[in-house]
Amino acid sequence: MPRTFSSSPVRDLLALTARPEVISFAGGLPAPELFDVEGLREAFGRAVSRRSLQYAPTEGDPDLRALVAARLTARGLPTATGDLLVTTGSQQALTLIATALLEPGAVVAVEEPTYLAALQCFRLAGARVVPVAGDERGMDPDALAEVVERERPELLYLVPTFANPTGRTLDETRRRAIAALAERHGLWVVEDDPYGELRYRGEPVPALASFGERVLHLGSFSKVGAPGLRLGWLRAPEPILRTLVVVKQAADLHTSAVDQAAAAVYLAAHDLDAHVARLCATYRERRDAMLAALPDTVPAGTTWTDPDGGMFVWLTLPGEVDTAVLLREALARDVAFVPGASFYATTPDHSTLRLSFTTATPAEIAEGMRRLASAF
Template sequence: MTGNSLDQHLQRYAQRTTGMRASAIRALFSVANRPEVVSLAGGMPFLNSLPLEALAVDAAQLVGEEGLVALQYGSGQGILRLREQICQVMSLEGIDAHPDDVVVTVGSQMALDLTTRIFIDPGEVILAEAPSYVGALSTFSSYQASVVHVAMDDGGLIPEALVAAIAAVQASGRRIKLLYTIPNYHNPAGVTMAAERRPVVAQICRDAGILVLEDNPYGLLGFDDKVHRALRADDADNVIYLGSFSKTFAPGLRVGWVLAPHAVREKLVLANEAATLNPPVFNQMMISRYLETYDWQSQIKAYQHTYAERRDTMLAALQQMMPAGTTWTHPTGGFYVWVTLPEGFDTAAMLPRAVTNRIAYVPGNAFYADGLGSRQMRLSFCFPTPERIVEGVRRLSDVIDAELDVMRTFGAHSPRPVGGPRSPSNDTL
């Protein structure tokens, strides 16, 4: 394609395409899926513990017995039986919901897209934790939202930082529409919002006229049998809740949901129909059968045990192998550990050396909208076996040692960029 024809194509694109950016995680998949590479990058559930043979029989029976329904078009809101079951699942987190207010989506990523679509005009502000989920940042950027980060610590989102961020944005004359938060076992930070902060955060947003977008895919995957009370449980009018079966059952079925105030529900259904007509009926019926037929809560406990063991393995390996000055979070659930390297490191610049050394991670700057995160990385412990986790951390430590040698030898004149924008301190993730 010539330069002129390329320019002509670029001129045809909608302005919002300038906000689209490739996912740092997706870009790693082709490398991370090589068998010789230990991937601590992707947050893939460990599906081996699922009753796969029995599920195969269920899938065949579903087609044989109810194929005329399962393979047909369906409702843009999702099938009623699954919405009723979703309400039962959410009740574990203290949520009292009606199926009419649930909208089934093609994964919670679609729920993020629909919610952003119906609320955000270009230039409007979404507040998001620092760091924040890369998929959410990509969605917000594609709708030309302006993301303003709010600091976290080991207790999650800091209410005082939220108040300060709201005041600063309002002083600049911009309009804040949403606060996006992952309160439980945060992706990527691994921290959980303290119970006493939750009503405070909700009240701050109510007072400021800001909707709360509560994204909770990991809420049932705590390692201490504790289920945290959802923000939505105490604020039905100002919290939009996003859930997913991708982490507690199977991501390949792509079934998530939105629980929204009744007035918002209708707009979400219309947006869902415009995007997909309806979420796949077969996938919904498979999950509905699973919830009816299997002891799904025991399956979640099996996941919890598996992930807790792998979390322990990763933390022990980090303790043994990381250089002085490195810090990391200590998650009590979920999939991720957030690592901060000493001053001078740039984890994005270090990634090619890591891939050469057959280890993959996600650089921290992928989780910020403002260029921070240069010293951070996200490590995932959910998918690799404990043995692979230990080997992965060992390879990672070799890469970090090699980078340290370069910095000691060349200092500021290193042939690879180091440093970059200063990242938050360990006090604010």
């Protein structure tokens, strides 16, 4: 008998944004008008070769790994080429880690709410997911200590910087505490960091991986470059990395060698920092437009996060409202968001929702928020 899996939440969500008249705050998509289409086209033109068209090493293109290692090092996380495995997007890294580290029945601790496709991935691996409480400073280390004591998780998953779905950032004190706790208990930590470079305010916080040896750090080209290439990377200590390479080989042999070569050409020829600065300037405006509109959009008593970066604002409505029901009202008015329930590992809070501000212009955001106000 085939195993049965519930239909995927992300998948159902992406369908919401298909109608062109909808102003979508639902996706976690980068703004396509900011893609460097010309630069990437030129990079592909230079990258296509007999070498990049052939089978390639599972670990990834050595040039790309060296460039990524240099970037991570420059951002304060000392990384050698040999510490990195190129993955088919960050999403693949999650599945590889689940396969490598989790036996069926293993326990995974997560912040709550958290990235829904990570939840999906741990569930597919047969793991039991347990939530850890947090607040505007991110996951609470005391709450984590208690969960570790009670549940003995194998793995802790979190998006410490500009989290999906809340936009919150784990502060440095708590990063140190969580890394120390992981060392003490032999807990593996997955630091999923697709948004870290998209900072619109304040100073960077050092990566969780810089505070301990038990942290697997995941990065991605999807938010700072383009997601269509499906390029991510995983920084892990030996021997975990060796095991992950074996698992990846069974998963897809290697990530597209053409895409890797194109990314390496692009990173060598372009100033990605300057591109990221352009992204940040635009996304900052969009975040500001959304936050400015929120007080006139939502009912009194609604609370929301105030993200320093990333893509998301997280709302909690007052009273006994179900945002899944509200979504139907919103779609009838051609505006979309993500109901919050699917970001919960266990007991969902149905009064929550996620708004993404990256793909709409300030004018579209103003219009979308007006439509949303009418739905509320």
